[in-house]
Amino acid sequence: MQYTLLILVLPLLSFILLGLMDSKWKPKVAGYIGTSVLSIITALSYTTAFMYFTTAKLEGVYQQITPFNIEWLRFTDFLHINLGILLDPISVMMLVVITTVSLMVHIYSLSYMKGEWGFQRYYAFLSLFTFSMLGLVVATNIFQMYIFWELVGVSSYLLIGFYYTKPEAVSAAKKAFIVTRFADLGFLIGILILSFYTKTFDFATLTSGDVSVFASTAGVSFLGISVMSWALGLIFIGGAGKSAMFPLHIWLPDAMEGPTPVSALIHAATMVVAGVFLVARLFPVYFFYAPEVLHGIAYVGAFTALYAAAIACVQTDIKRVLAFSTISQIGFMMVGLGVSGYGGHEGLGYMASMFHLFTHAMFKALLFLGAGSVIHSVHSNEMSNMGGLRKHMPITNITFLVACLAIAGIPPFSGFFSKDEILAATFEFSPWLGAAMSLIAGLTAFYMFRLYYNIFWGKEHKHEHTPHESPKVITGPLSFLAILTLFIGWIPFGKLVTSDRAEYIIHLDPMIATVSVLVSVIFIVLATYMYKKDSFVPARLATTFAGLHKAASHRFYMDEVYMFVTKKIVFKHISTPIAWFDRHVIDATMNGFANTTQWISVKTRSFQSGQLQQYAFVFLLGTLLITAIVIFS
């Protein structure tokens, strides 16, 4: 399995090459280099997946293979940071997901970003991002994951702020980086607490089921909460920042300022699932040592899903709708993890969450790329500038419809299988939570079809030039992802990825399946009634529930709350005194050193004035001094 190193190294080399490439070469060359490197590593990932899933089983349990584990920093005898590659069902699955979506985005961007200034820089940053994300998922220890976590944050900042001459893009990039960095503080403290007690960073050791690793945490608690709960809770905060859980979700809608392929890659399919991946990676630790944190994760995920779905129902910018949809779906994944148990049927939530991660990546990337295709021909993000586009953009229409059906959970599309399993797991945990999640799934269907009808059906908007179907380089990835969405639901995921890496056959519960499909169909019918043809119903509903509508379109004022806290509390009472101290005390000291030195130098310089009489005076004084010394000693 040594070739897996190439999967990491090639994108890094591509980033360095494209970053330092001479601008005399045509920008197209950068696109071709990036895309060909990605095709190589996609092929390698598929090979790795095939080899892993067919050969790495031992008595029905998949083994964790570590082709590389190089010691990098050694702190003490047993605490060291390694760099390596860990192959595990979830990391292999993520390799496939990341490389596939990244390859689709690379191909798509050849046409979408054609002629853009900074084309080469774009592909360099895409390669950097791919490298960082791949390094994150194959990390052998939690510190390596943290390093790549930060790298992913940097790549995201660079890509969101790609149009850096636009102030909104710059502030969106800053916001994303600052919010995730702030959450990463919790992550780092959690890592430190965890490694202090367990004396190791290594995932294989932490999740091996060996009780002695955690022996020193027994009975230790701080403020009434056990130290493992603190550590794992703080680690989850880091994951919540990256995965845009409430209240750290504020950066994701603004991150839509970046180019649409970037939104597809980073903010739909790969980076935002890093938090889910983190919880899944440490899942045995969470389940056995901090189950209440796990339940907390479930409730946070559920609330986030509801919050985001409510806001998505009233957004008019199609990318914002998709952004909130992403937040909501990640909420689903967190709920799946939170309600899960460990092993066999108990671990259904875990398996469902990973399955949903897999299918969601595909259809959400498809949705974003389709939205990009629409934006490219209409030159606008707003729904009011679209309508009736199905006549002009047939392929985009069909692929977008496929993705909407998938996210709404209609069989035989992939979303049905994954979402249904999450709902099944949730119902087993708590019927109320299950009912809530089913309702949110219905809301998902509603706003997605609202989006679909507003773009492709309804009255046409007057355009300067009629929109036309996008070139094959754009519709190719769309079709490929649509085909994947049709078929990946049938993969027997329980044989591949489960909580204890043993096989598990999924049973489809007919009751829950029918209930979820029914709820989705009802909401789709409602959306069709309201949006397929022009009707008064949406406007009348907006005026009837005016307060709620206004609050939802302002994202329930979360941004205003953050601005208030930042400006009126942090800036005014914390930053301003510190800035005063810095300028008037520290700078004054430094300036004082300089001024004193200058004063001394002026005084010393005056000894050499060139004035004869001054020299003679100094002579005289010296002579008198020596005389005095001689006489009086």
Place this chain on the structure above:
Amino acid sequence: MGDLFINLFSGPVPIEAYLGVSLIMFFAGVYGFLSRKSLIMILISVELMINAADINFVVFNRYLYPGQLEGFFFALFTIAIAACETAVAIAIIINIYRNLSNVDVENLNEMKE
């Protein structure tokens, strides 16, 4: 010191009287050297200092070594040397005057810093 005052007004002149005179002359010369603006005045002060030193030589010769004459001869030499040195100094001052049109010592500060 009481001795000194008694001998000052009756009896031979004490050595301290002559040394006092030469002391006052010398420090008058020092003061003049340090506080005059014109180079000529500085030259005059230097002459005053040399003459004060000469007086010291003669006085020591007369009171401490009465039979010998080296002190007197040295004083004669010194007067001659002082005259030569004054000639050289005047030459320098004339050159300075030719370059700067005045003989203020404050203008001669190109060796500063």
